[in-house]
């Protein structure tokens with residue numbers, strides 16, 4: 001059975017080991033410091049030995065579609081060409097970097113961010129279909145605001161072409177692969193999901209038709225970016241909300257079938273993720289972030305985002321309820337990944353609540369004969385732990401030169417989510433829990449993040 005240190009091929013690209021940094025919003029924007037911000041965020045992981053860096057979601061269009069403030073747009077070839085400085089830095093350390101492509105659709109800031117809406121009153125949300133009644137009810141109650149523009153068939157092809165164009169620019173800038181944001185309630189999931197997709201053209205109606213958008217995106221990428229590997233997050237909308245609130249959603253079996261069909265289309269790897277139809281904590285499970293909501297310096301930003309103190313308190317209350325539902329169960333996508341892996345022969349990447357080296361070995365099937373359970377995945381990914389420890393790879397991977405990496409190592413991140421809510425206010429994605437940062441300082445001083 002492979003170990004974390006063994007290489008893996010994703011399509012035509014060899015990844016030097018099986019540890020990846022899962023995508024996390026960098027909030028780097030497109031300004032003059034964007035490339036430096038991305039380098040500062042992503043290079044430490046590569047320098048610590050991580051085999052694959054998945055850059056956080058970037059938007060394929062020049063206007064609208066951002067799920068959060070400060071997302072980087074990749075519609076402009078001039079801008080994307082500057083990202084070669086980032087890809088060069090990652091390659092200097094022997095790592096690989098994939099760019100994640102996305103459009104928020106009904107999840108865009110033009111739906112939920114009060115100040116952004118005021119500043120861009122003419123922006124409509126791109127919609128796969130008319131918003132479901134649950135979202136219209138939230139609109140009527142004043143929590144969300146919709147001016148949806150339902151894509152015509154021709155416009156769906158145009159949007160897919162934008163994914164292809166951005167992939168072409170990324171390939172030119174030295175990216176090693178493309179990652180499609182398919183399971184964070186953005187427009188790709190909205191095409192896949194029966195909750196959102198009620199179309200009656202070739203992009204809706206049957207499970208296969210709901211997958212057609214990803215098939216056309218794939219063709220566009222192949223046409224414009226050659227043989228670059230393409231992978232996608234695959235959603236199963238299993239956890240919530242329950243019936244009768246939501247009856248039409250993707251089951252685990254549906255998610256497995258989507259992964260199987262993606263392989264047939266030509267996708268080179270899949271990342272199965274149990275998620276929700278709503279914009280909740282299902283993809284980043286953990287505790288209610290007390291400290292983040294109480295942070296005085298962020299109150300103004302929260303008020304601007306959520307539309308005043310009352311709505312802010314309601315969002316915080318909803319967040320508290322979600323934290324009860326979405327407990328950070330270890331490796332919560334393990335079963336979904338294992339079920340997908342039984343049905344496909346392309347690599348399966350697992351992420352979500354993976355926190356210990358021993359657990360990683362077990363997921364990869366390298367449990368030194370202690371267990372006959374088949375492997376759940378071919379690579380293991382961590383996201384928030386890289387906010388807490390940007391050079392985490394050095395602690396998790398065996399290093400021939402230094403001979404380090406204890407097998408019982410556990411990451412410092414406590415899944416407390418203090419890093420998540422501030423991003424709604426445009427604050428950068430960093431670990432904000434002092435006890436964790438204090439322990440990182442101790443490890444730094446002890447040389448735990450040095451590589452030989």
Ligand SMILES: Cc1cc2nc3c(=O)[nH]c(=O)nc-3n(C[C@H](O)[C@H](O)[C@H](O)COP(=O)(O)O)c2cc1C
Nearest residue numbers: 022023024025056057283284352353382383384420
């Ligand atoms: C602040 C934050 C931003 C995220 N941004 C992205 C993103 O841009 N694209 C994506 O596919 N997933 C995103 N995710 C989900 C992560 O990739 C990952 O699946 C999730 O955090 C669970 O892994 P973890 O428990 O190791 O953090 C984000 C998660 C968090 C907490």
Ligand code: SF4
Nearest residue numbers: 413414416417419431
């Ligand atoms: S604030 Fe720090 S410890 Fe808490 S979830 Fe984020 S990275 Fe992990």
